[in-house]
Structure formats: structure tokens, C-alpha cells
Amino acid sequence: MKNVNLLLILSLMLVFSCEVERLETDLLPANKQANQSNNNANHDNDHGDDEGACETLFAKASDDESSCFIDDGFNRWGWTIGPLDGGTYFFDLYAGAGGCDTDKGTLVGLLKIEYDELTETVTVEYDAYSGYTLSETHLYVGSEPYPVKPNGQPTVAPGQYPYKHNLDAADEDSFTITDVMGDIYVIAHGVICEDDDDGGQGGGGVG
Structure with missing residues (x-):
């Protein structure tokens, strides 16, 4: 019985780990895209912010x-x-x-x-x-x-x-x-x- 419980716990841990990894992978492009958008916005605003009108x-x-x-x-x-x-x-x-x-x-x-x-x-x-x-x-x-x-x-x-x-x-x-x-x-x-x-x-x- 102990072996069965141990296998069940290990299986649940493995499934949880895979779900977390997949979630992080799915979110990574969005984070990169957001950072890129912020960088582009900052670059576009450099001329105006630094030199005024x-x-x-x-x-x-x-x-x-x-x-x-x-x-x-x-x-x-x-x-x-x-x-x-x-x-x-x-x-x-x-x-x-x-x-x-x-x-x-x-x-x-x-x-x-x-x-x-x-x-x-x-x-x-x-x-x-x-x-x-x-x-x-x-x-x-x-x-x-x-x-x-x-x-x-x-x-x-x-x-x-x-x-x-x-x-x-x-x-x-x-x-x-x-x-x-x-x-x-x-x-x-x-x-x-x-x-x-x-x-x-x-x-x-x-x-």
C-alpha cells in the first residue's frame, strides 16, 4: 500500500511540474512581446522626450x-x-x-x-x-x-x-x-x- 501511495504522489508531482513548465513556456513569448513593445515605445519617444518639441x-x-x-x-x-x-x-x-x-x-x-x-x-x-x-x-x-x-x-x-x-x-x-x-x-x-x-x-x- 505504501508503494502505491508513493507512486501516486510521484505521478501527481510529475503532472504538476509539466503543467507549470507548459504555463511558463506559453507565457514567455507574451512577456518578450510586451518587453519589445515597451522598448519600441521608449525608442519612438526618445526624440520628443530628449529634445522637446x-x-x-x-x-x-x-x-x-x-x-x-x-x-x-x-x-x-x-x-x-x-x-x-x-x-x-x-x-x-x-x-x-x-x-x-x-x-x-x-x-x-x-x-x-x-x-x-x-x-x-x-x-x-x-x-x-x-x-x-x-x-x-x-x-x-x-x-x-x-x-x-x-x-x-x-x-x-x-x-x-x-x-x-x-x-x-x-x-x-x-x-x-x-x-x-x-x-x-x-x-x-x-x-x-x-x-x-x-x-x-x-x-x-x-x-
Whole structure:
């Protein structure tokens, strides 16, 4: 009888152990999925939490002088401007204009380009409107519409642009590029933020 009771107890313990193991296995993917969702949410919020009300900006010319990245097969918004020959140009800076739709964006500044063909020099100036400040600028100036990655493929990723500045709540920024010849293309990118010290005079928010 003792042997029968012992076998019964061992059987019950084995069944209970299997059920616990199966329960833990069933719950593990859900826990992983929940953790992944939390990580993704934190990652998505990094830009907003760290920088406040900040948004990506790009310079835009008229439709005849600029081309939307999306129309050229890229999967992000923004514009390449050109070709430009020697002269002085002024272009609008738009923030948050998803799909290259300026009606969805906010006009946040002005871009000035001075191209002196005699001295082979291009000067590019970012000027943020009142209520906004610049935290980053990335600039491409070249003979082709887009910069090219080391593998030879064109790119619109701002990190691949050859000229860049990290800024501390700047109202303006400028670049001077030398040894420039022939017609040029320009992509002017930046990150612009609401200026808290300005009392929110920039139109009630970026984008």
C-alpha cells in the first residue's frame, strides 16, 4: 500500500511540474512581446522626450527648382534643390512636411545660398524664424542631385551628407564650401525646436 501511495504522489508531482513548465513556456513569448513593445515605445519617444518639441526640416524651392525625395524613389520626405548656377538664392525651410506636403508642415525659417563662380565658393546660411532654434544642420552640395554612399548607391540619409553641425539652440548657422565648379544641387536638412525662451511666438508648435 505504501508503494502505491508513493507512486501516486510521484505521478501527481510529475503532472504538476509539466503543467507549470507548459504555463511558463506559453507565457514567455507574451512577456518578450510586451518587453519589445515597451522598448519600441521608449525608442519612438526618445526624440520628443530628449529634445522637446523638435522636428526635422528641409529647404524647399519652387517645383521647377526642387524635387521631392519620394518622387525619386526614396521612402522619406525632403527635397533636393537644383541645378543652380552662380547667384544668390533664398528658399523656405519647412518642418514636419510629411509626404513633401507643405500644407502639413510649418514654415520655420529661411535658407540663403550664395554661389560665387569666380571664387568657386558656395555659402549656405540657415536662419530660423522667431520662436524656433536649430539643434542640428546637415548639408549636401554637389554636382549630382543626391549624395552617394560608399557602395555607389544614392542616399537621402542626413547622416551621409558631408557637412554637418551640432548646435546649442542656435538662431542661425552657416557653411562655406570651396572648390565648387559647374551647376550644383543642394539638400539642406536640420532639426528645429520650439524656443521656450521666446514665449512660444513661433506659431504654436513645430509641425
